[in-house]
Amino acid sequence: MHTPFTRYIILLSTYLKPQWRRSLLLGLLILLTIGLQLLSPQILKTFIDAALAHGVSSSLLLIALAFLAVLLLKQGLSIASTYLGEYVAWTATNQLRSDLIAHCLTLDHAFHSSHTSGEMIERVDGDVNALANFFSQLFFQLFSNVLLLFGILIMFFRIDWRAGLGVTLYAAFFLGMLIILNKRLIPYWKAQRQASADFYGFLGERLAGVEDIRTNGAVTAMMRRFLLLLRTWFPLTYRARMMDARFSIVNFTTIAAGFFLIFLLGAYLHGLYPTEVTVGTIIAMYNYGLMLLEPVWAIQDHIQDLQQVEACIQRVNELLLMTSALQDGQRTLSDGALKLAFRDVTFGYTETQPVVQDIALTVEPGKVLGIVGRTGSGKTTLARLVFRFYDPQHGEVCINDIPLQELSIRDLRQHIGLITQEVQLFHASVRDNLTFFNPTIPDTAILSALHESGLGVWYQSLPQGLESRLGPGGEGLSAGQAQLLAFARIFLINPGIVVLDEASSRLDPITERLLEQTMEKLLAGRTAIIIAHRLTTVQRAHDILLLEDGKIGEYGAREALASNPTSRFAQLLKHGLTEVLA
C-alpha cells in the first residue's frame, strides 16, 4: 500500500501531467502574486521613512502610485490564478470522474448489486468533488500559503535575525496551537451536525407521511418526538458555540501577543540600530505580522482538509484497484439468429447455495424458448447468465457453440437484446431514450424502429418529434407504450438473440393486441428466451422450460408437452398460468 504522500504524488502526476504547461503557469502566477504581496509593506516602509525624513515631496506621490500599482497588479494576478486554478482542477477532476465511471462499468454484476446507486454516486461524485477541492484550492492554496509564510519569515530575517527567529517560533507555536484547538472543537460540531441531520431527517419523513399521521391520530406522539429531538439538538449547539467562543478568545489573545512581540522586537531593534530599523521598518513589521495570520489560519484549515482528502484518495484508489471477476474474451459473433446452449449449468450467487442447477438445453437459431416457473425459481438468473453478468460455477453457456468466456463481452452484449418487466426510461428526448444517447444513429433508423414497434401513431402525436422529452421515469407513458419503446430499442440494435422478461401485470386489450403484433415482428428471424407470464406468449414458444427450484422440472417441445395430459405444463395450461405460478 502506498503511503499517503506517494498517493498524493501519483494522483497529482497522473492528472496534472497532461496540463503541465497550465500548471507551470499557475505556479508562476502564484509566485508573482506572493512576490507582490511581500513587496507592499516595503513600499509602505519607504513611504513612511521618506515622509519622516523629507516631509511632503513629489517622491511621496510616486511611491504612493507604485503602492497602488502593486496592489492592482496583485489583484489582477490573483484573479488570473483563481481562473487558471479552477480550469486545471476541473479538467483534472472531470478526467478522474470519467476514468472512475468507465472503470465502474467494467466491473461485474456482483459488484453492482452489492453497491447501492447512492453509494456509487457518493463514491464517484462525492469523493471526486472533494478531490476537485484538493486540486483547485487545497493543493495550490497550500502551496501558495506555505510559500507566503516562508516569504514573510524571510522578510523578518532580512530585517534582523532576532526578529526572524522570534517570529518563526511564534508562527510555529500559533500554528500548533490552532491545530490542537481545532481537533478539540471538531467532535462538538460533528455531534451538533448529526443532531441537526437527525432532526431534518425526522421532519422530512413526517412531512411526507402527514396524512397517515393525522388520520391515525399520531400527531401528539409525533410532536413529543420533535420536542425530544429539539431537546438533544439545543444543548449540543450551545456547547459547540461555547467551545467556539473559547477558541476565539485564545486565538485573539495569541494574535494580540504576537503584535506585542513584534512591537517589542521593533522597539528593541530600533534602539540598537536606529538608522537601519526605522519607524517605517516597524510599520512594515506590523504589516508582515498582519500578513502572517492569513497563511497560518489557512494552513491549519488545509491540514484538516488534507485528512478528508486522504480518506477520499484511499476510497478512489480502492475502487480503481477493484477488477471484474469476469475475464474478457476475444471472439466475436456473426449477425443473424444465433444458437444458444446451456451445458450442465449450475450457478449460485454464493458458492454454497446453487440457484439454478444442472441446466442443459439448446435453443436452435430462430427458435423461442418459453421459461415458466414460480417466483424465485431462477428464471431471471438464467437470463443473467446469457448476458454473462455472472459465470456459472459448473458447466458453460455457449452461443453458436462458443463458450461465453471466449467471447468479447462488448460484442456479446451487442448481439443480445433485453427487455425487462420494468422498462428504464430517462428524462430525456425520445431519440436519446431509444439510442441510449448515441448521436451517430440516423433518424431514419429510429423512425423505422418506432414504426416497426407499432408506435407510429404515438410518434405522430409528439409535438417535437424525436426531440420531445419524456417525463422523469417515463411519466406520461402507459405501461404498454413503455414496453413498446423497449421493443423499439431492440429493433434499433437488431440483435440475434432476444431475452424478454414479460410484464406480469395485465394490459388493456388494445395494448395487448398491439404488443402481440409487435412481438411477432420482434421474434421473426431471432432466437428468443421469454420468461412468460401470459398464455398468448407461451403459445409462441417452440420449447418450454418449467423451472422448479432452479432445476429443470420439465423441458421439451411445447406441442408435445401440451398434448400430454400428464405433463405439468398441460396442467398449467388447463388451470391458467398466473393462477398456478403466482
Ligand SMILES: Nc1ncnc2c1ncn2[C@@H]1O[C@H](COP(=O)(O)OP(=O)(O)OP(=O)(O)O)[C@@H](O)[C@H]1O
Ligand atoms: N443479485 C442476487 N444476489 C443474491 N441472490 C439473488 C440475486 N438475485 C436473485 N437472487 C436469489 O436467487 C433466487 C432466484 O431468483 P430469480 O430472480 O432468478 O428468480 P425468478 O424466477 O426470476 O423470480 P421472479 O419471477 O420473482 O422474477 C431467489 O432466491 C433470489 O432471492
